[in-house]
Amino acid sequence: MPTKSKALPTxxxxxxxRHPMEKFLRMDRLPHIWCSGCGLGTTLSCFxxxxxxxxxxxxxxxxxxxxxxxxxxxxxxxxxxxxTTHGRAIAxxxxxxxxxxxxxxxxxxxxxxxxxxxxNHFIHAARRNVxxxxxxxxxxxxxxxxxxxxPTTPIGQRGTTAPYGNFENPFNLPYLAASSxxxxxxxxxxxxxxxxxEAMIEALQRPGFSFVExxxxxxTNYGRRNRIGDGLDELRYYQEKTVIKHGSDPKYADLGPGxxxxxxxxxxxxxxxxxxxxxxxxxxxxxxxKPSA
Amino acid sequence: MGKRILEGTHFMNGxxxxxxxxxxxxxxxxxxxxxxxxxxxxxxxxxxLPQVGGVFIQMEDEISSMAAVLGGxxxxxxxxxxxxxxxxxLMMENLGLGLMTETPCVLINIQRGGPSTGLPTLVGQADxxxxxxxxxxxxxxxxxxxxxxxxxxxxxxxAFNLSETYRLPVLVMSDEVVGxxxxxxxxxxxxxxxxxxxxxxxxxxxxxxxxxxxNLVPMGMPAFGDGYKVHVTGLTHDERGxxxxxxxxxxxxxxxxxxxxYKNIDDITxxxxxxxxxxxxxIVTYGISARTSLGALNLARxxxxxxxxxxxxxxxxxxxxxxxxxxxxxxxxxxxxxxxxQIVQEVERAVCGEAHVxxxxxxxxxxHDPRVILSAIEEVLAHAN
Numbered sequence: 101m102p103t104k105s106k107a108l109p110t111x112x113x114x115x116x117x118r119h120p121m122e123k124f125l126r127m128d129r130l131p132h133i134w135c136s137g138c139g140l141g142t143t144l145s146c147f148x149x150x151x152x153x154x155x156x157x158x159x160x161x162x163x164x165x166x167x168x169x170x171x172x173x174x175x176x177x178x179x180x181x182x183x184t185t186h187g188r189a190i191a192x193x194x195x196x197x198x199x200x201x202x203x204x205x206x207x208x209x210x211x212x213x214x215x216x217x218x219x220n221h222f223i224h225a226a227r228r229n230v231x232x233x234x235x236x237x238x239x240x241x242x243x244x245x246x247x248x249x250x251p252t253t254p255i256g257q258r259g260t261t262a263p264y265g266n267f268e269n270p271f272n273l274p275y276l277a278a279s280s281x282x283x284x285x286x287x288x289x290x291x292x293x294x295x296x297x298e299a300m301i302e303a304l305q306r307p308g309f310s311f312v313e314x315x316x317x318x319x320t321n322y323g324r325r326n327r328i329g330d331g332l333d334e335l336r337y338y339q340e341k342t343v344i345k346h347g348s349d350p351k352y353a354d355l356g357p358g359x360x361x362x363x364x365x366x367x368x369x370x371x372x373x374x375x376x377x378x379x380x381x382x383x384x385x386x387x388x389x390k391p392s393a
Numbered sequence: 394m395g396k397r398i399l400e401g402t403h404f405m406n407g408x409x410x411x412x413x414x415x416x417x418x419x420x421x422x423x424x425x426x427x428x429x430x431x432x433x434x435x436x437x438x439x440x441x442l443p444q445v446g447g448v449f450i451q452m453e454d455e456i457s458s459m460a461a462v463l464g465g466x467x468x469x470x471x472x473x474x475x476x477x478x479x480x481x482x483l484m485m486e487n488l489g490l491g492l493m494t495e496t497p498c499v500l501i502n503i504q505r506g507g508p509s510t511g512l513p514t515l516v517g518q519a520d521x522x523x524x525x526x527x528x529x530x531x532x533x534x535x536x537x538x539x540x541x542x543x544x545x546x547x548x549x550x551x552a553f554n555l556s557e558t559y560r561l562p563v564l565v566m567s568d569e570v571v572g573x574x575x576x577x578x579x580x581x582x583x584x585x586x587x588x589x590x591x592x593x594x595x596x597x598x599x600x601x602x603x604x605x606x607x608n609l610v611p612m613g614m615p616a617f618g619d620g621y622k623v624h625v626t627g628l629t630h631d632e633r634g635x636x637x638x639x640x641x642x643x644x645x646x647x648x649x650x651x652x653x654x655y656k657n658i659d660d661i662t663x664x665x666x667x668x669x670x671x672x673x674x675x676i677v678t679y680g681i682s683a684r685t686s687l688g689a690l691n692l693a694r695x696x697x698x699x700x701x702x703x704x705x706x707x708x709x710x711x712x713x714x715x716x717x718x719x720x721x722x723x724x725x726x727x728x729x730x731x732x733x734x735q736i737v738q739e740v741e742r743a744v745c746g747e748a749h750v751x752x753x754x755x756x757x758x759x760x761h762d763p764r765v766i767l768s769a770i771e772e773v774l775a776h777a778n
Contacts, residue, residue, distance in 0.1 A: 126624070129635065162617045164464075175624055175636065180617045182467060183626035183636075184460065185490050191457030192487075195464025195472065196617055198448045199422055203618050221460075224453040382443050388395070389446045 121148035126178045133172060137323075137331020139290030139316025143237050144173055146293055146314075147208070150300035161204040164193040166218060168244045170210035170237040187218030190225045190234065197231050201375050204233065204304055211238040212250040215271050219251070226280035228374045229308040235300065236273060236311070237290075239318035247321030254356040258325045274350035274366045277311040284310035285350060285367035289338040290317065292363070299365065308373040315361060326357070395444030398585060403578045407545040407571040408433035408475075410578050411501050412441060414549030415473050417580070418587050420499070421447035422465035422472040424458045426480060429513045430569040431503040434475040455480035459487035459500070466491075466498045467625060469590070469616025471553055475501035477569075478511060481520055481527070488562055489528035490627045492650060495603070495611055497556035497590065499549065501565040503572040504680075504731075506757030516569040517757035518680055519732035524564050525709050531647055533654025535661055536564040536709040538679040542576045548706070554588040555661065559653060560610050566708060568731070570681040570760055590614055597621045602634040603646075609653035654710050663706040664715065668694065672701025673724045674773050677716065677740050679705040681760055682729045688763035689729075693770050700770055708736065716743035724777035725749030727769045731757050749776050 119125060125148065134140045151161060158179045165174040167186035174181035184192045189207045197205040207214075214222055214236050225232065241259050242248040249259030249266045252273065256265045277285045284306040286299040296314055303310035317323055317334035328334050338361060345353070346364040353362040372380070383390055398417045405413070412434045415423070423442055425435045439449040447470075452458040458474045465472035476484060481502045491498060504520050506512030520527075524536045535555050539545040545567060552563040593600040593613035597620050603611050615621035628636035629643050654661065665683075668690060669675070676686045683704040693700040703719075705712065716726075716739075725748045728737035737752040744750050753769045755761050 158622050159618055159620060175626065178622050180467075180622055181624050182464070183624070183628065184463075185486055185627055188456065188460040188487060188490075191452065191460035192464040194450065194452070194457070195422065195424060195461035195466070196468045197464075198450055198461075199465045199468030199470045199472075200617055220453050221457050224457070378448070386443065388443050 121145065121152060124148040124151055124178055126176055129176050132176055134169060135320045137317055137319035138169070139239070139314060140170060140173065140237055142290045142293050143235070143296065143314050143316065144176060146297040147235065147300055149297045150304060153297070153301055154304055156204065156304070161206060162196060163206050163208055164189045164196065165207065166209040166213035168210040168213045168242065170208060171213060173208040187213055187216070188221065189213065190218060190221040190232070193232050194225055194230050198375060201231065205231065206304070207232055207234045209236065210243070211236060211240065211252040211273070212242045215273065215276070216251040223276070223280040226277060226282045226309045226311070229281060229283065229371060230374045231308055233303045233310045233312070235314065237314050237316045238273060239316045239322055241318060241322040243318050243321050247325055257322070257357060259322070260325070272350065272354040273313045274353050278350045278367045281309065282311045282367060283308040283370055284365070286311070286365040287313040287315065287353065288363050289315040289342060289361060291335045291338040291342070295363070302365070302368070306368070306370065308371065315355070395441070397445050398582045399580050400582050401580060403580065404575055405542055405578050406433060406573055406575045407539065407542040407567055408503060408573065409437045410542040410546040411475065411549045411565065411567065412437035413580070414546040415499065415553070416441045416445060417585055418550040418553035419471045419589070420473050420553065421470040422450070422462070423447070423474065424450045424452050424461035424465065424472070425474045425476065426452055426455050426458050428477045428480045430505055430572050431475045431477050431501065433572070434501060434503070455483035456486060459484040459491070462498045463487060463491050463494070463496050466496045467617055471497070473499040473501070475503065477503050477505050478507045478517070478520055479509070481523065485523070485527040489530060491562040492528065492532045492534070493627045494625050495560040495650065496562065497560055497614070498562045499552045499556055499565065500562050501549070501567060504566060504568040512758050514569070515758045516681065516731055516760060518568055518682065518730050519735065519757060521566065521708060521730070521732065521735045524566055531651055533651040534564065534709050535559065535561065535654065535707065536566045537706060538566045538708050539571055540680050540683045540704065541571065542574060542578050545571060546578055546580065550585060550587065554586070557588040557590050558610070559657065559661070560614065561650070564709070566680065568681050593621060601632040603630065604632045605649060605653070609649050609656055658710045658712070661707055661710060662712045662715070664712060665704040665706055667702040667704070669701035669703070671699050673699040673777070674727060674770050675719060675723050676700065676702040676727045676729065676766065676770070677705065677736070678702065678729050679708050679736065682731060685761045685763050686729055686766055689766035689770065692763060692767045698770060698774060705736070711736070711739045711743070713739070713743040716740055717745070720744040720747035723748055725751060725773035727751045727753060727766060727773055729753035729755070729761050729766050729769070731755045731760065749773050
């Protein structure tokens, strides 16, 4: 049982301190809507630091998100950003990616959006190996709508629509991504901010469909209903349970209360992208002109 | 580079003509999912787009097809999808996203008999109200109805032009008979006019994504990577594109996307008149039903009956004022359509009791027998005399 965190001192307010990654943020949209203790702020920060380290600019990267708490990420990033319909971020991103092969398309969305309503688009974009990076913030429930159970909620855990505990088998996301054909698959928790950033950097550098799962606290809904405590308590829980297992078989990376949280890079295996094959087997073979970028 | 415009005279069906129209209009991305009776569009365009530097992508369903088309449009490409009834239903979600985000693109529906799986291989025109109201919420929409392969070619180009001019997904509401009918199609490059996407008139920082001009249409549309750092959302948004969740913004945003169509209805509307000079009874119809109605009109004229026809090339926005004005001077209207009475409701609304309105419904599976339409004409005349 995690220990209860101590009361935090009131932070001093520094008016002259700027966010170091301000260039990637729509400052006029902040503060964000996310709850204190949620992992989304960390994830968004990690993403901006990853862009910075790769020296990418708004000319190189666009972000697409679906609906939900994570879906709001696109709105805070000072990039071309597209906040689409529930579950359809990957499908929208597919259109962007095939029309702009020289740019990075990043999908940032949640577990419910990407794997329940959007599950079909995820597996097919991975199968086609469309050039995009998918970042999934997995908080094990539908936070925006009030804490219903979702496709990653472990058995026995509660949600507002699982009042007697969830009895459905959840998805193991790295295993699903790997078996669908993703060229890069990693998982970290939002506690490991540096590792999250590094995984994002690696994912952004891989041509084709790359996937990073970021396990994240939801103290307002999932954490509260399942007596995990506040955001810090959940991070302590991650610290206790995290085991780094680079290169291990993601089949055994399923998550559940009390179980170890297997993290690391599970897959890093290049294969030709959708457009590589299109250009090779359709365009070059028939001596057509390459799709205009 | 392959030719975008297949100059010359061809023998092709309506579906193929839609595909050729799209390529001629500058379409560079087609995302679709196989469905009868539209598959010939996807098949034709999967041959043609790679020849002209475009991309054909077969998606996992119609939901993703419509989403990918919107993504392609925001990447700066003219984009299109095509489907039929069941797929049209699935596209309603992202059609709404396209309307809310004012995304130019084209959606073709080769209508078959419904509801549900209905009559996959046989004709219907029963998606006309879904075309107007199918996605949730309020908006204006443009829907064109071709009645021949030649017109399938021309109206697909026109749909792209209207989508760029008024910044919305434009519907081409064809049907199985027009889609599968083979006829002569003349393609003359001199007669093809295309409208290109309006780019922002101001540099990044000064440009507002949804600031509208005097026609209520946004001033320009930057593509992904143009440096404008756009934020595009299906949430109710202000001129910057930022979500604002309140009644005032809803008023500005949603009323404008409806009004931009109705303010420009005269420019959008395209109606074809036949034998209207002395008409006492007017057939109001569209698509394949206009072809059968022409047969009825000829039968009626042979009998000395004064009948004319208004063919709605543009079905939505409905040309309410034209029908309303006409109602004062004619005995009545006959509205044949391959559904149980959809557009006839619009005619009744416009006529507002000023003249008799007779629906000629058909549940689908075949086109009307012109003699049935003739009987309706005679009934309206008997009612008037």
